[in-house]
Structures are given as structure tokens and as C-alpha cells.
Amino acid sequence: MGVEYVSRVPRPPLDGLIDDLYYLEGAPPYARLTLPASPAAFLIVNLGAPFRIRAGTDIETTEYADGCVVTTPSRALEFGYPPWTRSVGVHFKPWGPAPFLPMPAAELCDRPVSLEQAWGRPAIAELRDRLATAKGPYEMLTLIEEELMRRLCETAGLGLVRHTSRIIAATSGAAAIDDLRVSAGVSSTHLARRFKELVGVTPKRLARAYRFTATVLSINPAEPIDWADLANSAGYFDQAHFGHEFRAFTGLTPTRYVEVRRRFLREHPGHVLDGWPLPAD
Template identity: 85%
Template sequence: MLTLLEDELMRRLGDAAGLGLVRHTSSVIAATSGAVAIGDLRVAAGVSSTHLAQRFKELIGVTPKRLARSYRFTATVLAINPAGPIDWGDLAGGAGYFDQAHFGHEFRAFTGLTPTRYVEVRRRFLREHPGHVLDGWPLPAD
């Protein structure tokens, strides 16, 4: 049954309008860890912003901008070493955030915590659970 379902889903996905566009655009987003201007991708693909966003929403459920934000944030959180000092300005700039305020806003949007509070919680987790299987992973945050 699972094989039949998978075959049918693959068949339907293969017929999806804009699949090539979404695959290419999402691969660029992934390769740049989200640090790419969606407008540049749209221009390179020769489509409107609306068309690109619609194809993404239909095929993967989020807009290309949201996908890029997710990739950029993930790369940033994975770059945080809670055991050492953190230069938030360098971290934000290296991830492609415009400034620390933009970085802080994105961080709160994804975690519900400020970057400083997130690191405090991570450090507490590491102290309270030494050798835990999640040691070295960015989550859990609380």
C-alpha cells in the first residue's frame, strides 16, 4: 500500500506546474543558507513575485521568502557555540542580517526568546544534562 501511495504522490508531483522553478529556486536558497535576495531569484527565473510565491505555496506550503528565512535562521543557530563568548554583531552580519535589530526580531520570531536568553537557556540545559544526546544541537531551547 505504501508503495502505491508513494507512486501516486510522485506521479502527481511530476505533473505539478512550476515544479522545476521551485526545485531550482529552493536549491539556490539552500546553497546560500537563505542569504539570497528573492527578488534576484525572481528576476533570474523571469517570473513575477506573485507567480513565484504561488508556486512555492502550492508545492511546498511556504513562500520562498519564508524558506530563505528558515534556512538563514537555522544556519545562524547552528553557528552559535553556547560554551564560548558570542559576538552577536559578527554572527548577525555573517548570516546576512541587515543589523542586530533585524537579527533580534527574527530570533524572537522563531524561538520566542531573545538571542541572549536563548543562550542562557542552552547553557543551563548543558549544565543540567551533561552528555545528553542533544549536546551540540541547537535545541531544545527550554
């Protein structure tokens, strides 16, 4: 069986923090999926059997029963799925989770927390019950949107981080960090501190993620790839630098990445999850 995936953009002001709300149910294409690091954050409310996340080879795999919150990662995450998964989630913009979290985003960088740790057991138990008894995906998305609207709070420095992040995004990470500081009218130290608090990574690291993501998404795995030309056009110093970034963000070499992407396309053509997650088996 396939996977049912439903998504929509939330209403203002949530649309300034969130790319989309989604519902996912079905059998995952692989028991383990690698999610390369990207300029994104997300929240998962789990309605099925527990799933597992491993954030790097030096961190133990953690099981999540109620769901989790992931701020902008600096390296690939490995997800382990049950045979059937069901969840409601939120794809945040890099600065998006901050108004909903009781802790600085830096504390969550590459260390996802459970929803119980973020919002408390009673609140999450009630939310999961309401979602589980909803009449369908669209009602579920309305419920999670209402929960987010209720939890939305003022966050110091959010305007600064959002403004600077949008410049980084608009230039696919090519904006000079010193120019960003000047545009923001603050010191480099202040800007970096705000980013760590609200995004989890520095402006420089976020810019690297935007550049890498734009470069990877431009790759057509079905065609021959001139890696030197791709690295040059993306603004990397040389092909070696490009290869280093690939390993840092995916845990794979460029050629191995394409092999894995081709495997996904070959084994699950047209799958709703194709495009970013990679089989880890």
C-alpha cells in the same frame, strides 16, 4: 534511560524530497520541547502515547494520537511528550511533503494536521499496525519508505520550487529574491504562489529561515558570543533586526536562547536530540 535514534537516507527518487527517515524511542529529555522555526518539514507516525503540539501562543494545544504532518513552520512549535515516546518519522526538505499531501502546504503552515486527516483512518491504522509489529527499526524504516514510494505522485510546479529552494539553501538565504525570479523565468507572483502551495511559505520567508538557521548553528554556546559581530557577519541590518528575527523564530531573545541551550548541554550532555530542540519547561 536514554533515547534510541536510528536514521538513514531513503533511496531515489525519495532522496530528492527527504533528508532522512528515522526511528525514535525512549524517554524525552524534557516533558516539553520547543522546536525553533527552520527550513524543514516532517511527518511523524506515532506508535506510543499521544503527544501534543502548540504552534504559537495564539493557537490552542492539539493532541495527536496517530501522528502528524508539519510543513515548513514560520514560528517555533512546542511539543509536549509522554514519559515514553516511540515513533517513526520523515525529515523532509522544504518542498518534500507536497507530493504526499492532499491539500496545499499553505493550509498546514503553523497548523499541523493528523495523519488521519492527511491519509485517512484506514490507511493510517494499517500502517501503524505494520510498523508496530515490525522486527526492528531498520524494518520499520523500510516499511515507511515503501509507503512513501507508493504514495509519491506528480506535483505541478515542483521542479520550479525545488530549483529555487536549492539556490536559497546553497546561499544560506542570501540570494536576492528578484534574482531568483529572473533565474526561474517567472513572475514574483507566480513564484510566491507556487511556494505557498508546495512549501507553505513564500521564497522570502524560506530565505529568512535558512539564514537564521545557519546563523544559530554557528553559535557555540560554550564560548562568549559577540552578538553585534554575529549579526553583522550573517548579513542582518543591525543587532536590533537580528534580535527581532530571533524572537520571531524561537520566541526567545538571543541571550535567553543561549541560556536554554547551555541548560540542555549541562543537563543532558551528548544527548541525541541536542542541537536544535530546546527545553520549554
